Amino acid sequence: MRIVFVGAGAIGVPTLRALLKSEHELVGVVTQTDKPVGRAQSMAATPVKKAMLDTTARILQPARIKDQQAIEERGAAPIQAAIAAGDRETGITVMYMDEGLDTGDILLQRTIDIRSDDTGGSLHDRLAQIAPDALLESLRMLAKGTAPRIPQDTTVATYAPKLKREDGKIDWSEPAEVIERKIRAFNPWPGAFMRIDGRNLKIFSASIVDCRGAPGEILRSEKELVIAAGKDALSLGNVQLEGKRRMSASEFLHGHAASSRTE
DSSP, X not given: OEEEEEOOSGGGHHHHHHHHHSSSEEEEEEOOOOEEETTTTEEEOOHHHHHHTTSOSEEEOOSOOOOOOOSSEEESOHHHHHHHXXXXXXXXXXXXXXXXXXXXXXXXXXXXEOOTTOOHHHHHHHHHHHHHHHHHHHHHHHHHTOOOOBOOOXXXXXXXXXXXXXXXXXXXXXXXXXXHHHHHHTTTTTXXXXXXXXXXXXXXXXXXXXXXXXXXXXXXXXXXXXXXXXXXXXXXXXXXXXXXXXXXXXXXXHTOOOXXXXX
C-alpha cells in the first residue's frame, strides 16, 4: 500500500519508523513548517521531519497541520485532559477522516490504563509505543477489505482546547485531588505554577495531605512546603523558581523564606 504520513509531534515518530520498516511504500510525509524555538529563536524542525532527514521520502511542509488526537477527548490537548479529568484509561483511535474535528467513524482502538503517577509526558510516551501496532493492523484490515466503520458516540465526546502557558496557574480554591492531577497532567506542558513573592514557582509533583486552611495559605514551610487547597492540602515535591534550577521543595525552602500565602 502507498502511504502518505501526516504528523508533526514526537508521538508520531515510532509509528513513522514502523511504517518505514513495513512492506508499505511511504511516498511522502506532511508536517509543520520549521519554527523558531528557545531564547535564540533558532529555527527547528518537527520531530517527524527530523526522523525523515536520512530517508528518500518527500517531505511537505504546508502552513498548518493538526496533531494526532485521542477520541473521547477531542481537540488539541487530549492527553493532558484525560489525566486532569481523572480518567482511568485512554488510548489510540484510528479513524476515517470527515469534515468534523475528530468526528470520523472508528476503524480501530487500543486502550491503556492511566497510572496514578502518570504525567502528561509519561502518558504521551506510552501512547506513542502502542500506536505503531494499531496503525499497521488497521492497514492490514484495509488491504483485506475487512476494516469496520463504527460511528462515534457523540454523547461521550468532549473537547480539549489548546493549552496556553497561563492555563498552568494553580487555582487553590479547587480540591487538592484536582490540583494534584493537573500538576501531573501539565508536566511538561504548559507546566503548573503558582505565584509567590512576585515570581512564578513551577511545580512538577505534589502529594495530598490531610491539612486544613484557607485556599492558598502556606501551612508548613520549615522543611516541607504545604499549601491549603479548597479541600485538603498539597505537599510540594519538585519545584523550580523562575530563573533557577529544578530542586526539591525542601531545597527551595533552604534558600527562600516562604510567605504566609500564595498570590
